[in-house]
Structure formats: structure tokens, C-alpha cells
Amino acid sequence: MAKPFKNLRDKMSPQAQNASEEKAKKMLSEMPLQELRKARQLSQKNIAEVLSTEQANISRLEQRTDMYISTLRSYIEAMGGQLDIIARFPDGEVHISQFKEIESLQNSKSAQSSG
Known part of the structure; x- marks a missing residue:
């Protein structure tokens, strides 16, 4: 019979x-897209519906190791998140903003074409 993890944890030293x-925190802060989607309790079909595509396309996207930033942004936004690109250097971090400008241009182009 399995024992509750709490019992085991209580026997561990504070260290x-x-x-x-x-x-555990590190593992939860770094995960592949497929695990992130599952952790957010979403199916590939849920994401496909939001992105107006097929489930098979979401499956392929989750297996990619290289993709457009716009594709990754759409996927993250379909899960209710927001993508932030950060460059880390020994002397600090820089949030890269040019991709937000590209998104704004894409949004204004799509608004013009639908209007």
C-alpha cells in the first residue's frame, strides 16, 4: 500500500x-510546451480550437525544437498566457521589446484587411 508523501517528507531533515x-520549483519553472499545456489542464483540441487549426498541427508544434516567435506567442496566448522574451547577461536582464512591435503591426494589418 502506498504511503502519503507527507509522511515521508516529515521524516526528512529540514535541509x-x-x-x-x-x-520541485525548478522543475515546475522549466518544462516543454506539451507538459505546460497538460499542467494547465488543456488538451491539444482546446488549443487547436482557439487557434482555428487542427489538433494534429498542435501535436506537431509541441514536438518542434525551432519555431517562429509569433507561433510560440499564439500558442502561449491560447493557453491564457503572455510571452516575454528576456536576454540574460552577467550584469543584468533585458526584456526584448521589438517582438511586441511586430505583434502590433500584425494586429493593425489584420484589422485593416477585415475592415
Whole structure:
């Protein structure tokens, strides 16, 4: 019979508990798109409907190792998120903003073509 994790955790030293918690946080902060979608309790079909595409296309997208930023942004937004591109350097971080400008241009073009 399986024992509750809490029982095992209570027997761990405070250092081991802290190390376990840090590892869990790191694992949750870094995950592939497919795991992120599952963690948000969404199906490929849900994402496909929001993006007006087929489920098979979402499956292929989740397997890619290289894709357009606009494609990744659409996928993240379909899950209710927001994509932020950050460059990390030894002396600090920089949020890259030019992709937001591209999105604004795309939105205004699509508004003009539908109007």
C-alpha cells in the first residue's frame, strides 16, 4: 500500500526538505510546451480550437525544437498566457521589446484587411 508523501517528507531533515522544495520549483519553472499545456489542464483540441487549426498541427508544434516567435506567442496566448522574451547577461536582464512591435503591426494589418 502506498504511503502519503507527507509522511515521508516529515521524516526528512529540514535541509533535505528545502532541497526537495527547490528542486520541485525548478522543475515546475522549466518544462516543454506539451507538459505546460497538460499542467494547465488543456488538451491539444482546446488549443487547436482557439487557434482555428487542427489538433494534429498542435501535436506537431509541441514536438518542434525551432519555431517562429509569433507561433510560440499564439500558442502561449491560447493557453491564457503572455510571452516575454528576456536576454540574460552577467550584469543584468533585458526584456526584448521589438517582438511586441511586430505583434502590433500584425494586429493593425489584420484589422485593416477585415475592415
